[in-house]
Amino acid sequence: MHRILLKVAYDGTNYCGWQVQPNGTSIQQVLQAAVEDLVGEKVNLTGASRTDSGVHALCQIAVFDTNKEIEPWKYAYALNQRLPKDIVVRESKEVAADFHPRYRNVVKTYEYKVLNDRMPRPCDRLYTHFVPVKLDLEAMKAAAAYLAGEHDFRSFCSQKSDAVSTVRTIYSIALTEGDNIITLRISGNGFLYNMVRIIAGTLLKVGCGQKTPEYVREALEFPQEKAAGPTAPARGLTLIDISYPDDEGQPVNNNS
Amino acid sequence: MHRILLKVAYDGTNYCGWQVQPNGTSIQQVLQAAVEDLVGEKVNLTGASRTDSGVHALCQIAVFDTNKEIEPWKYAYALNQRLPKDIVVRESKEVAADFHPRYRNVVKTYEYKVLNDRMPRPCDRLYTHFVPVKLDLEAMKAAAAYLAGEHDFRSFCSQKSDAVSTVRTIYSIALTEGDNIITLRISGNGFLYNMVRIIAGTLLKVGCGQKTPEYVREALEFPQEKAAGPTAPARGLTLIDISYPDDEGQPVNNNS
Numbered sequence: 001m002h003r004i005l006l007k008v009a010y011d012g013t014n015y016c017g018w019q020v021q022p023n024g025t026s027i028q029q030v031l032q033a034a035v036e037d038l039v040g041e042k043v044n045l046t047g048a049s050r051t052d053s054g055v056h057a058l059c060q061i062a063v064f065d066t067n068k069e070i071e072p073w074k075y076a077y078a079l080n081q082r083l084p085k086d087i088v089v090r091e092s093k094e095v096a097a098d099f100h101p102r103y104r105n106v107v108k109t110y111e112y113k114v115l116n117d118r119m120p121r122p123c124d125r126l127y128t129h130f131v132p133v134k135l136d137l138e139a140m141k142a143a144a145a146y147l148a149g150e151h152d153f154r155s156f157c158s159q160k161s162d163a164v165s166t167v168r169t170i171y172s173i174a175l176t177e178g179d180n181i182i183t184l185r186i187s188g189n190g191f192l193y194n195m196v197r198i199i200a201g202t203l204l205k206v207g208c209g210q211k212t213p214e215y216v217r218e219a220l221e222f223p224q225e226k227a228a229g230p231t232a233p234a235r236g237l238t239l240i241d242i243s244y245p246d247d248e249g250q251p252v253n254n255n256s
Numbered sequence: 257m258h259r260i261l262l263k264v265a266y267d268g269t270n271y272c273g274w275q276v277q278p279n280g281t282s283i284q285q286v287l288q289a290a291v292e293d294l295v296g297e298k299v300n301l302t303g304a305s306r307t308d309s310g311v312h313a314l315c316q317i318a319v320f321d322t323n324k325e326i327e328p329w330k331y332a333y334a335l336n337q338r339l340p341k342d343i344v345v346r347e348s349k350e351v352a353a354d355f356h357p358r359y360r361n362v363v364k365t366y367e368y369k370v371l372n373d374r375m376p377r378p379c380d381r382l383y384t385h386f387v388p389v390k391l392d393l394e395a396m397k398a399a400a401a402y403l404a405g406e407h408d409f410r411s412f413c414s415q416k417s418d419a420v421s422t423v424r425t426i427y428s429i430a431l432t433e434g435d436n437i438i439t440l441r442i443s444g445n446g447f448l449y450n451m452v453r454i455i456a457g458t459l460l461k462v463g464c465g466q467k468t469p470e471y472v473r474e475a476l477e478f479p480q481e482k483a484a485g486p487t488a489p490a491r492g493l494t495l496i497d498i499s500y501p502d503d504e505g506q507p508v509n510n511n512s
Binding site for chain 1: 265266267312314332336341342343344345346347374375376377378379381382383494
């Protein structure tokens, strides 16, 4: 038995999200079908992040177990021949049999992109959220600074969340601007349901002048469900990276 | 009678190019239908550049004449309500009745983008040409430097070209790299049929080590149809800007 780890990139535009849903096609479903076609057996594909409908990924992590004997690095190439062009396996390797992509010390990085221009740009429409009002980037940066560190993020969490604890740690949060695109980049040890999109929506309210940066500090000090927000649209969000400081980068020897 | 100038951006993925064609839907056709629906009369829409099937634009220029009395800046907003999301009028204004977008002193700027990474990236697939072989950017820059200035570009022109003269002037040509995307940015007083894509294809041959930078110098010294190339794929190309140094930026008074 081999446990194979896949690093998967996708354009989420035409999918109902990562996870299998009753309505719509999910990325997990398409990828699992490609793996089963390749290995010739039923597999159970587990992803590290359940990205929402319309959210993109540059590096989602997924694992499956198989008895098939294929050199681990070859899975990426063999699967890409079986996948539509909006899903790409960028890397494959074998990991320890007890490696689980969700129950590990993890660093997740997301980017949220806003096109802040007078008019939309067609080639950016699927990957940015368009905001025609000129945003105050300095105010947004001041607001974002409050979010760094360990906090109770209940105010930045959708009511749908079933998390036991709403405490999370944000390791870094940064806003940059170039070519009229504002990019929010955020790394943490995990994010609550819709948390990054609610953070983005909150910072946009600050950027528009509807709220002061201190609004964010207050939402952290007095945690209350859905106090912050709104939830910014899915298309602007991309899962950039998932890394496991303790055990990633140590692929198992293929003969183990 | 008013002559209205439109600055148009589009995602060329789903179109057969700018110009009306017997097969497929063209951008000109969709935009002209939107204008006619708005002004309630037949119009003749003339574009500055006949971009090919699959080529994108951030700023194509198009003009039409109308008797309708609408404040010129409002056309952009009224047309965008009638256009699909992959075509956007970014600006509209009135110009002199003798302004013609093609027969003027013009500076056109194009960008060609190459994703130079080990694996494709789904969200870049429609707007970059994917090249997995590591490219030698310095060699490409050395080759590009030969192209600046006035030359006979016959070697960089498709056989389909019906241009009387194949002499053109390239005002600037630059290659930059960031996030594994190499961008070729090129400005000139006009480009022959497929010229930018043939330049991109030629520079890629140099980048792969199949040709030396001097191959470009020789192709300019001994002009011969299709000597250079190949023609790089359309999806990597975007028409970035068209400007008229002599008379742009001087909109006609609406009461003229």
